[in-house]
Amino acid sequence: xxxxxxxHRAPVAPVKPHALSGRPVEQLDLDRLRxxxxxxxxxxxxxxxxxxxxxxxxxxxxxxxxxSLRRGAEMTALGDDELMRMYDALRPRRxxxxxxxxxxxxxxxxxxxxxxxxxxxxxxxxxxxxxTP
Amino acid sequence: MTSTEPRSTEAxxxxxxxxxxxxxxxxxxxxxxxxxxxxxxxLTAFASPFDxxxxxxxxxxxxxxxxxxxxxxxDTIDAFVAxxxxxxxxxxxxxxxxxxxxxxxxxxxxxxxxxxxRISAGLTPAxxxxxxxxxxxxxxxxxxxxxxxxxxxANQAHVTNRxxxxxxxxxxxxxAVAFGFRELEATVPVLADAPAxxxxxxIGSQVPSAGALTQCSVEEAMELEMGMRGLVSYAETVSLYxxxxxxxxxxxxxxSKAFLVSAYASRGIKMRVSxxxxxxxLMGEAERRSMSYLEARCVSLARALGAQGVQNGGxxxxxxxxxxxxxxxxxxxxxxxxxxxxxxxxxxxxTLMSESHVRRTSRTLPLFLAGSxxxxxxxxxxxxxxxxxxxxxxxxxxxDDYLVMQRDWGVDGGARSASEEEVLRLRRRAxxxxxxxxxxxxxxxxxxxxxxxxxxxEGSKDLAEPQPLGVLHAARMIHELGLTALDVxxxxxxxxxxxxxxxVLGMMRARxxxxxxxxxxxxxEEMQVLSALTDPNHYAGPGTGYRAPADRQAEIDSIRQAxxxxxxxxxxxxxxxxxAFEEQGTAAPGTRPxxxxxxxxxxxxxxxxxxxxxxxxxxxxxELAAGLEEEGCSxxxxxxxxxxxxxWIGLTAARLAGSGIGLGLQAKGTxxxxxxxxxxxxxxxxFSVAPLVTREMYRTLGINAGRHAKGATPEPVRNAYSxxxxxxxxxxxxxxxxxxxxxxCVPGKPPTELRWHR
Numbered sequence: 013x014x015x016x017x018x019x020h021r022a023p024v025a026p027v028k029p030h031a032l033s034g035r036p037v038e039q040l041d042l043d044r045l046r047x048x049x050x051x052x053x054x055x056x057x058x059x060x061x062x063x064x065x066x067x068x069x070x071x072x073x074x075x076x077x078x079x080s081l082r083r084g085a086e087m088t089a090l091g092d093d094e095l096m097r098m099y100d101a102l103r104p105r106r107x108x109x110x111x112x113x114x115x116x117x118x119x120x121x122x123x124x125x126x127x128x129x130x131x132x133x134x135x136x137x138x139x140x141x142x143x144t145p
Numbered sequence: 146m147t148s149t150e151p152r153s154t155e156a157x158x159x160x161x162x163x164x165x166x167x168x169x170x171x172x173x174x175x176x177x178x179x180x181x182x183x184x185x186x187x188l189t190a191f192a193s194p195f196d197x198x199x200x201x202x203x204x205x206x207x208x209x210x211x212x213x214x215x216x217x218x219x220d221t222i223d224a225f226v227a228x229x230x231x232x233x234x235x236x237x238x239x240x241x242x243x244x245x246x247x248x249x250x251x252x253x254x255x256x257x258x259x260x261x262x263r264i265s266a267g268l269t270p271a272x273x274x275x276x277x278x279x280x281x282x283x284x285x286x287x288x289x290x291x292x293x294x295x296x297x298x299a300n301q302a303h304v305t306n307r308x309x310x311x312x313x314x315x316x317x318x319x320x321a322v323a324f325g326f327r328e329l330e331a332t333v334p335v336l337a338d339a340p341a342x343x344x345x346x347x348i349g350s351q352v353p354s355a356g357a358l359t360q361c362s363v364e365e366a367m368e369l370e371m372g373m374r375g376l377v378s379y380a381e382t383v384s385l386y387x388x389x390x391x392x393x394x395x396x397x398x399x400x401s402k403a404f405l406v407s408a409y410a411s412r413g414i415k416m417r418v419s420x421x422x423x424x425x426x427l428m429g430e431a432e433r434r435s436m437s438y439l440e441a442r443c444v445s446l447a448r449a450l451g452a453q454g455v456q457n458g459g460x461x462x463x464x465x466x467x468x469x470x471x472x473x474x475x476x477x478x479x480x481x482x483x484x485x486x487x488x489x490x491x492x493x494x495x496t497l498m499s500e501s502h503v504r505r506t507s508r509t510l511p512l513f514l515a516g517s518x519x520x521x522x523x524x525x526x527x528x529x530x531x532x533x534x535x536x537x538x539x540x541x542x543x544x545d546d547y548l549v550m551q552r553d554w555g556v557d558g559g560a561r562s563a564s565e566e567e568v569l570r571l572r573r574r575a576x577x578x579x580x581x582x583x584x585x586x587x588x589x590x591x592x593x594x595x596x597x598x599x600x601x602x603e604g605s606k607d608l609a610e611p612q613p614l615g616v617l618h619a620a621r622m623i624h625e626l627g628l629t630a631l632d633v634x635x636x637x638x639x640x641x642x643x644x645x646x647x648x649v650l651g652m653m654r655a656r657x658x659x660x661x662x663x664x665x666x667x668x669x670e671e672m673q674v675l676s677a678l679t680d681p682n683h684y685a686g687p688g689t690g691y692r693a694p695a696d697r698q699a700e701i702d703s704i705r706q707a708x709x710x711x712x713x714x715x716x717x718x719x720x721x722x723x724x725a726f727e728e729q730g731t732a733a734p735g736t737r738p739x740x741x742x743x744x745x746x747x748x749x750x751x752x753x754x755x756x757x758x759x760x761x762x763x764x765x766x767x768e769l770a771a772g773l774e775e776e777g778c779s780x781x782x783x784x785x786x787x788x789x790x791x792x793w794i795g796l797t798a799a800r801l802a803g804s805g806i807g808l809g810l811q812a813k814g815t816x817x818x819x820x821x822x823x824x825x826x827x828x829x830x831x832f833s834v835a836p837l838v839t840r841e842m843y844r845t846l847g848i849n850a851g852r853h854a855k856g857a858t859p860e861p862v863r864n865a866y867s868x869x870x871x872x873x874x875x876x877x878x879x880x881x882x883x884x885x886x887x888x889x890c891v892p893g894k895p896p897t898e899l900r901w902h903r
Binding site: 029030031037038040041042045046050051052054055056057058061062064065068069072073074076077078079080081083084085086087088090092095096098099102103104127130131133134137138141143 | 220221224228229230259262263365366369370373374375389393396397398400401403404405406407408409410411412413448449450451452453487629630631634635638643646647650653654656657658659660662663664677678
């Protein structure tokens with residue numbers, strides 16, 4: 013694999029993306045690592061960058077990928093364990109409709125409307141298809 | 146056979162067997178299982194009688210009916226696809242187009258790719274499947290060339306070993322990147338080893354150059370955890386199934402999968418989903434549908450979930466699909482459906498689907514020629530026995546074949562040659578870097594002996610000191626200490642592996658930038674993202690679309706086995722015997738009736754010294770002369786200067802011989818017996834297959850020439866025969882040798898007498 017002729021469109025990265033920590037990406041260098049400045053939040057993608065990527069995907073004609081990236085943007089606020097717990101809650105026969113409804117409301121309250129909508133939709137269909145415990 | 150037994154009653158007699166059929170029965174293809182199509186069991190490739198009629202009904206922007214079901218009857222897959230996966234603004238327009246018309250649009254260069262993508266967004270799974278059923282193999286190929294997302298084809302490699310040995314993983318990762326693979330997929334026989342393998346894979350992947358993506362395929366929670374720590378950069382083992390019951394057996398729903406897809410994005414990890422024919426039939430829950438229809442549901446769902454790509458083309462169920470008529474065609478069409486939905490195709494070919502080399506090549510060739518985002522979703526870059534996914538359809542054993550296939554067809558299959566020296570250097574570097582990191586982080590120590598065995602290993606069977614418990618311990622430490630890619634970068638840096646430290650850190654920057662979350666993204670070796678956005682496929686017929694840049698084409702064309710004429714001739718010099726032949730004056734006709742002349746070609750003994758069989762020209766002449774002498778004849782050696790044609794050489798010799806019998810010999814070892822009164826192209830005996838002629842045969846040829854000289858009629862020597870690909874093996878060498886003969890050929894120059902010092 014090699015670089016080919018000039019790409020048809022310019023690369024799409026925002027001018028200066030920054031990590032979840034707020035650190036600009038160009039500050040991710042060996043000198044700062046040696047100085048002990050870099051932590052795990054410095055190598056995580058930010059909600060803003062994901063939203064920007066979602067816009068790119070939408071413009072390229074893939075609204076579903078855009079929606080997924082926007083949900084991902086919301087999920088940057090969730091801790092790893094919490095994220096895994098929510099995923100588990102959505103698996104078949106793990107949660108009652110009520111539990112899913114509470115989860116959806118909680119997500120909505122915390123500024124994650126897209127994740128909330130996904131969970132609400134799941135609650136509705138899980139009830140109809142018997143996927144609650 | 147029972148022919149010696151007395152004839153008995155019919156009941157007791159063994160069935161008569163054809164030896165030809167018994168021989169065919171032993172063919173490798175007959176180890177494969179073949180199934181009668183059976184729709185009830187899901188064993189039909191296309192168009193089960195139980196597949197629904199394609200239909201859609203949209204009311205107020207909502208799909209209320211699709212493929213035989215009203216909204217209230219939708220199962221979870223229908224419901225998710227209907228809600229998220231169908232573009233209702235084009236659905237009615239798209240569904241009104243006849244199947245055949247859609248199929249024709251796919252192969253019509255005047256219908257642009259974008260238009261197909263627009264229409265496909267409104268197609269239901271049943272309609273997609275119908276369109277696929279209407280395409281012949283070549284049409285599928287053409288459509289794939291047109292529809293794949295990324296212009297530049299690429300390839301993924303499996304990198305695993307039986308011992309989960311981290312140094313071997315790292316060395317094999319570096320090897321895979323050296324051979325051109327841009328995604329590396331590991332897995333582990335021992336789940337708890339995964340973090341150690343992921344870390345080693347990451348280090349090794351960045352040794353030859355920057356930007357190869359890595360994954361370690363294990364259960365979802367651990368995979369996501371390793372991704373969160375930056376130890377892997379993509380995931381693809383997020384499985385989808387075409388029936389609800391199998392989907393639920395997989396302990397997921399479309400909603401939990403959608404959540405997981407976004408969870409990967411939230412951590413900056415590239416992901417694709419996996420599906421493919423056969424899985425539902427294997428689980429006994431295919432609901433009597435065709436494989437194509439069930440896979441169309443998976444592909445529609447993949448798009449609905451918001452995954453950027455799909456790994457399909459059978460995958461683990463490839464052999465199930467291949468067991469039914471048109472099954473292999475169905476596998477190819479799965480990839481096309483993904484492309485039509487404008488998703489990245491990681492195109493299967495990752496399961497050894499036959500014991501027959503012919504059959505497994507036949508399965509892969511059409512896609513290889515058409516090109517895909519990833520032609521293999523795991524080319525086994527390691528030996529078959531080390532592939533912990535099970536052997537791939539192509540493996541390390543086939544890598545040279547694959548490189549030659551690229552060269553034969555002039556096709557970019559995403560692989561390139563690497564020299565032995567380069568691979569040894571990279572393996573050492575990868576193993577040393579990984580050992581240093583594991584040592585620096587206090588995870589494990591590996592001996593010099595172990596490291597050396599890794600560098601030169603074919604596979605894990607060659608390792609000096611496998612340490613399964615040490616690997617497990619290291620993996621636990623990584624897990625418990627919460628080590629991240631940043632720890633790897635620091636350890637590389639502090640151990641003096643600054644380039645590798647920079648490259649791993651570069652992967653972290655790429656993760657923060659997120660450009661590789663776009664469809665079909667890979668990095669080239671300069672960390673440029675090639676994706677649907679930056680490297681889109683614009684194929685629109687001959688002369689358009691991806692053409693390998695000159696440097697890439699040179700990589701495809703240059704395989705390490707290729708030899709120039711100069712190299713082949715240089716080999717000849719090692720066999721020269723200086724002073725063996727002295728050129729005398731013009732040869733005169735002989736008069737002795739016992740004299741047989743051996744005519745040799747222009748370059749024999751001058752620039753060419755070894756025949757194709759490996760005998761030197763001296764050894765051959767010695768045998769011919771000895772044979773003549775056995776018959777009481779004398780041998781005289783004459784150089785024929787004016788022709789390199791063996792018939793002319795032999796005839797010229799015969800005309801100079803007192804007996805009228807001549808032997809002709811070319812430097813490559815082809816030899817004949819001629820007689821002065823025959824036409825040039827006639828002869829008495831000929832050895833045409835020079836590579837197979839032995840000393841004994843040359844001796845007998847000499848004896849027979851002697852007998853002809855005495856007027857006898859000897860039994861001709863049988864020409865050597867082989868069922869091997871003799872011409873493939875020797876033709877390049879023949880061309881080099883003929884070139885040298887031609888250089889020394891002087892038309893019109895009379896033959897010269899040679900004094901041969903035996």
